[in-house]
Amino acid sequence: MVFVHGIKSSAATWNEVRDSLAQTKDLADLEPQPPFEYATGLIGKKPLSLKKPLSLSDALRVLPTLDTIADSLVSYLDTEAADFQRLVLVGHSMGGLVIQRFLTRMLARRRGTDLARIRRVVLLACPNQGSDLALVLRKGLLFNRQERALRPFDEPVNDARSLVLQNIINARAVTEASCPIPFSVYAGEEDWVVSAASARSSFPDAAALPGNHFTILSSERTFSTLKQLLRSAADSEPPQTTAVSAGLTTRGTAATAEQSKLAAAAEQGRAAVADADVKKAARVLDALPPQAGWLRVVRNPEILPIHYDKVTVKFDAACIELRTERETTADFLDQGLHTAFSAMTEALDALESFMDGSLFGPDDHRPWRDLTEHPPSRQRDLPLLAEARLHFSERYQAMMNLLNARGLLPAEASKATDQGGQR
Template sequence: MTAAGKQGRLGVVFIHGFNSSARMWDPLISSLEQDEGTRGVTALPFSYDTRLWQVSPVRRIPGFDTVADSLKEFLDTDAEGFGRLVLVCHSQGGLVAQRALTRMLAEGRGRDLARIRRVILLACPNNGSELAMSLRRGLLSRNPQEHELRPLNQQITDAQRIVLRDLVNAREVTERTCPIPFSVYAGETDKVVPPASALSTFPDAAVLPGDHSGIVRSQRCYATVRRLLLAALTEPDATGAAGASDATETGAPTEESTTRTTSGPPPVSPGSFPDALDIVRVAERIPDMDDPDFRRQVVALMRRSLAPHAGFTAGYRAHPRDHLLEIVERCRTHALRGAALAAFRDAVTALRPDDAATAELRAMIKDPE
């Protein structure tokens, strides 16, 4: 892939957990690669040494600082050239990512972090794991990674404080700060990392089906990760340009990309489903779409329209683009997806009938056959 191609794509760094490997992500990555909607995504699995015991006298199990420095180099080398990155982390991998980011801030590299559009934590022991503590203390006493998985670990607490202050709640990009949203999820039946630890004090936190390992295999987890990746793809970069798709990977304009630039997204034929990103880019230009109450009105109208058949639900998201993607994705997976998408169009039309973006949305979405 050329450097220009990488700049127009989203690199997704997958970070596994304790006593696991990068292969744990294979099913999720395979689903992303087969999904037409995520064609602008490149998977970048990060691997590091983790195990219960190290029997070799000439090798050791690396501590978090060592693994974090390895991740920093991975971001600089393997992820070099990607203008957008998302970190998807499971369990201990989330702690490694937080350590790496705080170490980069300490080095004055806050501006280098601006390409990281989101960090997703799945069943991350932000407040430690108490499962089998007495047994772990005895059997894994020489494992430096296990030490940091214990509750109230000072280094973990310090890293999380910096993450919340200088990343999650940061207002500007400086050498020591960089606004990066963290989306944090607990496993519904996870006893290894209970919700109180996984969710901690992060503001954007929720629960997904599954136990500690099963959380990454649930359909809702895939749908959630997909939605967040699509949101990252639509975000403008420092120049104000949105993410490019495969059609423009080489930097050479195609017939389709030229048409979209001059005439907007093409209309969708009955029975087909448009690109979610195209819908969102048009819909977010409609007046008041940045108002949560307005978006709730849209969903309420859709629900009433579809109620005699199957109804409609879409989880609320604070960011307008995230919420719109959630609504469109719920249309795509709806039993009557054509009718659901038409209900979205009709709801927006009822609320903002005379806006130019509404007219563009009507031209994109046709009635189902």
């Protein structure tokens, strides 16, 4: 098990977890030594201290970016953890973002097969959609590149998560550019630093554990959960490796035939769209029709409130329809459409979690009819909800633009989609 701590923290943050594992005979001594650690803080390498003045050398030290920390994790696993054939990566807070960035950088280097020994990733109170805690004050930390990654809907963080969902969580086999690894994602029940909606994001296996942003690491249920996941990983078989030909993973006879058809058309200089992609595009447009009034409301973050009887029933139905589409039918064969569809549905999942968390009462799911009715505990989610709506609108627009470029968007839908996110 490899632990990755968060910002302004250290490897010592995991001491209580280590002590609990050490008391369990079959799970003792499972962590590579020395533990993984990286430079972090508010300014310089060390956090500010009232008892010890900040030295000039610390003040001038440049903190590593998430990319640099991820590369450090690469070298750590290649050296300190080289003898471990099964690994579980556990990240707390920003540590979860580091793990996601590590996975995407490994895939970018065509090292997907090297990820097969990672049997599970666990994220605890990870700001997958950012944190708005003291955001105005945090923006004063102009030279802290780690803090920027924690702001709501940071683009590199969003891109990394989309790639993880597409090429890790939803991957079908081990290739140079993909590797199926299950994720277990947990929010803190009382976390006031990272909201539950941000921690859950669009990950399919998301739940909650007792504690706030910090005490989640000292909860008995967290200990028992990690022990169970460790035992499961120890008994798991490595994911299947699939042969890759000409950069394409074989998905079956029908998919291969379609790919051959597209390749032949490309060689002759002709544009071609697979029949399966035409049908899939039609189903996407049926679920999210650009001309639908309810969708225009959802896409425009300046329109509030969203009334349950007018919008969210249809929104929930669309989410269910697209989730079924994603889970039960083949992917787009066109790689551009596949990437755009994955990004759009990932943004839709994130928006769904914010809609559930911000627009309904805690007891009877009664919709809050006006902003003034939002209880204080939900007020801080409203800016994130607006960001989620804008983020989905951008990804939806990108998908519609690509469908239009492929000749798959009807004329009336093309005109409507340009007006979807406008006031």
